[in-house]
Amino acid sequence: MEKANKIKGGDVREASRLIRNLEDSIPEAKSTIKHIFHFTGHAQVIGITGSPGAGKSTLVDGLIEWSRKKGKTVGVLAVDPTSPFTGGAILGDRIRMQRHAEDPGVFVRSLATRGSLGGLSKAVGDAIHIMDAMGKDVILVETVGTGQQEVEIINHAHTVLVVLVPGMGDEIQAIKAGIMEIADIFVINKADREGTGKLQRELMAMLDMSPIKPGGWRPPIIKIGNAFEPSEFEKGLDELTTKVLDHLEHLVKSNLIGDRVRRKTTHELNEALRAAILEPVLKVLVSTGELDRMIDQLLKKETDPYSIAEEVQKKYLQGCI
């Protein structure tokens, strides 16, 4: 309770520690979340996804600056991949946001994926709650950026920005592979480069062929110039932030915000149930060696996965289902 109060008071050290405990699956961490959950749901969550080198962090840096100018406080969750070989990770996104490090209105926290797929970290949902409970007005979530299958962000954000750059070659394929559907706004970054027009035309063509989104929202395409041409960059950023606000307004007006929040909540409940029901069972199966025996049986074709699952269900969840 004391921890929860500190977090609600904006204590960065306590908040960061709690995020750490959630990442490390420390059991007590969940109980703190129980105490703050009630205070969440106020922040505007913006997801930023797109391939590596697309300039996501630089864009996030621009969005921080914009939010601060509007007097809003900001939380940033920047996700980088964990090495599958060593379990280590270099989290370097914050380099591009370091100029805000000393601003008490900005809290940047880097997360490693730790093997979770979908471009985010398992702790990201709770980390959003924590920043939300701290009173951050805007929370920016930057995904890993492997370019594909990064659809998890849709379960967390009100607005998803898909960032592309001209001349990378494979961006359109990446969109086809699944992130087309999640984009609320497309950003063509480094739009001073050759190939911008072509990329824009391809995107438009693809949007023309896509089913219309609920509420009739057609994802706009915003071009942002090189971050090192300050005036060009700011012009593009202004346009982008206007669209972000438009999108939020659209969600509210068409009552779609309820759907988004519901989707987020459903997802969260799914995760919580999985953790509460499946994980303890798995833990027992592993520790008793039962899981290994089951796998051996399967390899010898003595049984099949479905029969085993039914058996486990009977044994551990008897009477419940």
Added chain:
Amino acid sequence: MYFAKELLDQSSTLRKKWEDEVKRVVAKNPDQKPEPLWSTVSDLPIKRLYTPEDIKDMNFAEDISYPGQFPYIRGNQVTGYRGKFWTFRMFSGMGDAKTTNERWHLLLKEGQTGLSTAFDFPTLMGYDSDSPKARGECGKCGVAIDTLEDFMQLVDGVPMDKVTTSMTINPPATALWAMYCAAAQIRGIPLDKIGGTIQNDMLKEFIAQKTLMCPPEPSVKLISDTVEFGTKYVPRWNTISISGYHIREAGSTAVQELAFTLRDGMEYVEDVLRRKGLDIDSFAMRLSFFYNSHIDFFEEIAKLRAARRIWAKAMRDRYKAKDPRSWWMRFHTQTAGCSLTAQQPYNNVVRTATEALAAVLGGTQSLHTNSLDEVLCLPSDHAVQIALRTQQIIAEETGAANTIDPLAGSYFVEALTNEMEEQAWDYIHKIDDMGGMVSAIEKGFPQLEISDAAYKYQRQIDANEKIMIGVNKYVSEKVEPIPFLEIDDSVETEQIARLTAVKRKRDNKAVKKCLDDLKNACKKGENVMPYCIEAVKELASVQEICDVYREVFGEYRDPGLY
């Protein structure tokens, strides 16, 4: 064909006989380490023996030729070192301008023939000594210069029309060069009589050393301004020293140093041609280069020889320069700081001597030899003297300077030179395909290549696959204390006091007007140099000038690729 068929046939027969012998001997007495570990410090595999067959495809006239003739692999000067040794140019600077000026006079008295300035970090980054970012750094790694007053003190008593001065300065190069020009004018020396070099090479900063201020594009523009100004008014000045030194110190291989440096040079050439519309032959001879001489003796010699040949070909064939002087690559060399060890520091004298000899055999025109204590602190007077004497011994005792390019024709050295040239061109073409160096840097290409090489090398050191004596072999527990030069923290307070006094006494209205004029020039894309000279004469500070650049062009932050 470089050799007659008869000789090659003979060589082939004899080689087979030798190879059989090798097999027999190795079966009994195996080599000390497996084949892949017989490689250069940069991991280039080296064969047990080189023969005429390794260089049989060379063309004598196109690939080797004579000194002073294309492709200049044997040097630019027809008389080699007989007319004049390379310039003994020791990099120095510490504390305040007065202290550095004293060191300069000492070095000139000791036989040094050119000056070279090390600035402190605030100056290098375009901050004044009183900036909060400068805390703890003032005068530590070089001399602190804030205004022309400091600069006049720095060059006090230096014959500016006789001695050439090199200034290692990058983002604020326009400001510091303006101070040199202004100082000369104040002392009545016309600009066409002063000579020297400003490093002024921003591309390698983005790639390696990270002395950063403005983004790549406007940074290159400021550099083109200096090239134009120099070509018109300061013809004896080298306006860029295109540097591989820092690329190598950041952990690159020799080939990467060669390729990235030369490609940087091409980028500057292309920018000046495009932006300023100058004729290639009007400015090409003012471009100079700066290489590292690392510990792998033959690799360094081959690198320097290859560099001259690549540049000559590029200038003649790629940029269609007509004046043979445009084909010359003129360069300064510094022995490798990163090859020195803090352990058993006196061994560093031997390393530096070996590296200096490689630079001389590679035909350098100017040389800095590191002091034995540089891995620990700023060099002491005695250590600097030993380093300078090292050059003097090579020049006057060893006979290394008697004849031109003595290793030409060596099967090994020529083969290695060819191989390095080939690998360098591969890199150069790859960067061409990325749209040039600026866009390769934006993609992080050279940075990541260097990071990979640096990490690999450190791993090899840790695994004892590469040896550093005193670090991973022949380690001794005994610590050899060496005398220590330390910059007192009082330098900072005194320097700040001096700057405050200048700001109080100068005509602040005039300063503001000069800075406004400079800002307008930046916005309009005019050449900034005349405005800088006016501004420094009114005692505008280095930071005040750089703040104008930061405001107009934006500030570049390290993207932190790893």
Added chain:
Amino acid sequence: MAQRRLRVMVAKPGLDGHDRGARVLSRCFRDAGYEVIYTGCHQTPEQIAAAAIQEDVDMVGLSCLSGAHRYLFPAVKKLLVEKGADDIVVVGGGIIPDQDFKLLYDAGITALFTPGTTLESIVEWINTNVKPR
């Protein structure tokens, strides 16, 4: 399953941009299984301390080759202590003369790694001396 993972920050305070060591170490720490937050060059002590707290790291590794370590290293430690983060271990590396060791240890820097130290020995030191909190 609960599993603590070490989080370390590699930072370059001051104006020197020689980041070879910082980059090599970042990679080495990743390969040792740590989560490494790399802040890039030219950081002020204030930025480093703030970032260390936001990232909840167990250790901050400072690299400085400019001679300004006498000011910069203690400044980082002092700021961390002021912010109640005295449990974050601060270590340093770079060109640091022996005679400055005492000043830095007295200021709360736990260990100093100078040129020639192997990566392996640094990792070994961290594994022994820095425990995830």
